[in-house]
Amino acid sequence: MNVDDVKLIGVMGGGVMGGGIAQSCVVAGFNVRIRDLTDELNEKTRETMIEGRFGLRGAVERDKLTQEQLDTALERLSFTTTIDDLRNADLIIEAVPEDRDLKKKVYAELDGAIKPEAVFASNTSGFAISDLNQAVSRKAQFIGMHWFSPAFVMRLIEIVYAPETSEDTIKLLEGVGEKLKKETIRVKDAPDAYGFVANRIYFAAVAEARKVMDEEIASVDDINKAMRFGFNWPAGPLEMIAGARKGWQ
Secondary structure, eight states: OOGGGOOEEEEEOOHHHHHHHHHHHHHTTOEEEEEOSOHHHHHHHHHHHHHSTTSHHHHHHTTSSOHHHHHHHHHTEEEESOGGGGTTOSEEEEOOOSOHHHHHHHHHHHHTTSOTTOEEEEOOSSSOHHHHGGGOSOGGGEEEEEEOSSTTTOOEEEEEEOTTOOHHHHHHHHHHHHHTTOEEEEEEOOTTSSSTTHHHHHHHHHHHHHHHHHTTSSOHHHHHHHHHHHSOOSSOTTTTSTTGGGSOO
């Protein structure tokens, strides 16, 4: 299968992340069906996709999309509460909460319901793909597809492959990423570490920044300024950490 064969993408789980993934996909020209537990959750996801801070309406107001593009994108979007409605999907992107057992339970159910040639991609932010793929029979077609939040805005997707993942599956995800106008990187599965590439490096930077703060070498503001102006980071390592400003100043 190549990217032109992907006629329907199923997104398992809505919310901010699943909705953002779906939003990116419909704008890029893919047909997308989101599956969540209730109609109420689906409606909330739809509203966020359109009216949320990073929603389609705002993209039109900022001249990133035209009204016609918004309307066309919404024509490609549908919702369901039934897994069977995803049975003909070519690619399933799982975006359920970051709970290993829940993800494996979802995949075991999907494996028996979705057509055999479909590819399964997990948006996990760090669980080993070689562990999650134990829930399915199609291990060659199982891969990590880690998006960053907000998914519609952030450009990076980490494509994480296990030893069992086929080269065709990796190339398919790279093709999807190209059509989404995202930057993709290949990441070898590392079962003994959590976080793949970007998060592991970021967590390390935050840990060192905390040490600098705890040792009273510099204030929180100056630690953040050091990285923003010294290395052109868009935000300092402590700016997104809740409660950092309650520490030593």
